[in-house]
Amino acid sequence: ILNVEQSPQSLHVQEGDSTNFTCSFPSSNFYALHWYRWETAKSPEALFVMTLNGDEKKKGRISATLNTKEGYSYLYIKGSQPEDSATYLCAFASGSARQLTFGSGTQLTVLP
Amino acid sequence: DAGVIQSPRHEVTEMGQEVTLRCKPISGHNSLFWYRQTMMRGLELLIYFNNNVPIDDSGMPEDRFSAKMPNASFSTLKIQPSEPRDSAVYFCASSLGQRETQYFGPGTRLLVL
Numbered sequence A: 001i002l003n004v005e006q007s008p009q010s011l012h013v014q015e016g017d018s019t020n021f022t023c024s025f026p027s028s029n030f031y032a033l034h035w036y037r038w039e040t041a042k043s044p045e046a047l048f049v050m051t052l053n054g055d056e057k058k059k060g061r062i063s064a065t066l067n068t069k070e071g072y073s074y075l076y077i078k079g080s081q082p083e084d085s086a087t088y089l090c091a092f093a094s095g096s097a098r099q100l101t102f103g104s105g106t107q108l109t110v111l112p
Numbered sequence B: 001d002a003g004v005i006q007s008p009r010h011e012v013t014e015m016g017q018e019v020t021l022r023c024k025p026i027s028g029h030n031s032l033f034w035y036r037q038t039m040m041r042g043l044e045l046l047i048y049f050n051n052n053v054p055i056d057d058s059g060m061p062e063d064r065f066s067a068k069m070p071n072a073s074f075s076t077l078k079i080q081p082s083e084p085r086d087s088a089v090y091f092c093a094s095s096l097g098q099r100e101t102q103y104f105g106p107g108t109r110l111l112v113l
Helices: none
Strands: A004-008 A010-014 A019-024 A031-037 A045-051 A055-059 A060-069 A072-077 A086-094 A106-111 B003-006 B011-015 B019-024 B031-038 B042-048 B053-056 B064-071 B074-077 B088-095 B108-112
Touching: A004 A086, A019 A086, A019 A106, A031 A106, A045 A055, A045 A060, A072 B003, A106 B031, A106 B088, B003 B088, B019 B088, B019 B108, B031 B074, B042 B064, B042 B074, B053 B064, B074 B088
Parallel strands: A010 A106, B011 B108
Antiparallel strands: A004 A019, A019 A072, A031 A045, A031 A086, A055 A060, A060 A072, A086 A106, B003 B019, B019 B074, B031 B042, B031 B088, B042 B053, B064 B074, B088 B108
16 A cells, blocks of 8 residues: 655644645655645646656646655645636555545645 | 546435545556545545456455455446445546555545535
């Protein structure tokens, strides 16, 4: 069983604040790390997939970094807006795994 | 592309009835996943297929649950008999490979009375 942990579990920020959260995963036998955005009453949507140590991906105000040697990824949101409110899931794939292992998510609420 | 299609979007049934959920994956994707979302457990993987073959069904709760993928463009998840504790949102997702980005359908919201 692969251990994928996300922290914090939930987060409330004010509109305009920048925020970040963490996904931790096993550092051995790395294949890929995915980030998904999951709005309430909708389905998860893929944000990023990262495969190389040091990868940085950016989509608008959201960016992610990857450290495969120490087994963590950060997701950053710059200047949070209420529409950023969602659960952010990370999912890890090892070289030997047959499918993704999802973390339990960080639930972000951006207060206007 | 229409994305992953699931039907029905909502289902209300009585305890003991058979429920069949349907999924059409994205054309060309060869991996298909069934998930269940509950308040208590979040997103749980029930079963997944690769090239229409079930690979891992260890997440299927019990024998009342069964899933099939008769061809590359269609899968079903069946619950017989249904129970109130099966009430949840069931998602289907597909991907190009087992470890690749998964694309989720809109989900089926099931309520068993």
